[in-house]
Amino acid sequence: MSVTSAEALTTFLRDRVGDHLRSVIYYDDDGGDVLYVRDDVADEYTERDIKEVVRDVRLEAVEKPHQEDLYAHGPLNYTVRSFEDAVEMHFLHDETSGTAVALDREVFASHDTFIGECLDVIDQ
Template sequence: MSVASSEALTEFLRARVGDHLRSVIYYDDDGGEVLYVRDDVADEYTDGDIREVVRDVRLEAVEKPHQEDLYAHGPLNCTVRSFEDAVEMHFPHDETSGTAVALDGEVFAMHNTFIGQCLDAMES
């Protein structure tokens, strides 16, 4: 996969979730590129913070083959981290490249997803 596939994902997400899209970062051997960042989110992060996020997801991507060998589930497509205020999705393309996406936390509940339903069930 290439930066073009990450740009296509960015356009899909902008159309699907609108202003709830926080950021999209593509990374590869050459570094990281912010494909989209919402203005208020940009104000929260320094260039150094973004480099640390790229470093984190790159380290996770290195583990992709190990994860695929560990679990008999086929290729690892995405990891999801759900925080109170945001949901982070990481799409590792291979061991050195991928796409990291951040959405507002309410998106999962708003779109009636399984994760949102599980979170709602735990709150009741």
């Protein structure tokens, strides 16, 4: 996936989830670019914080071949991390590039009914 594809994803997400899109970051060998960040989210992060996020997703991308070898599930396409206030989706293109997307948690809530039920069982 190129930066052009990541920009198309950004447009799709802005149309689909509107103000619930928190941020989109594309990274490759040359560095990382913030393609979109909502104003209130931008206020929460310094440039150094953003560099750390890019560093983190890069490290995950480097592990892509290892993860694919470790698990007999086929190619690793993306990861999802669910936090109290946001859901992070990381689309790993290869071991050097990818797109990281953050959404407000409530957007993803309609899609995680099964996960919600599992969490309810764990919390009992």
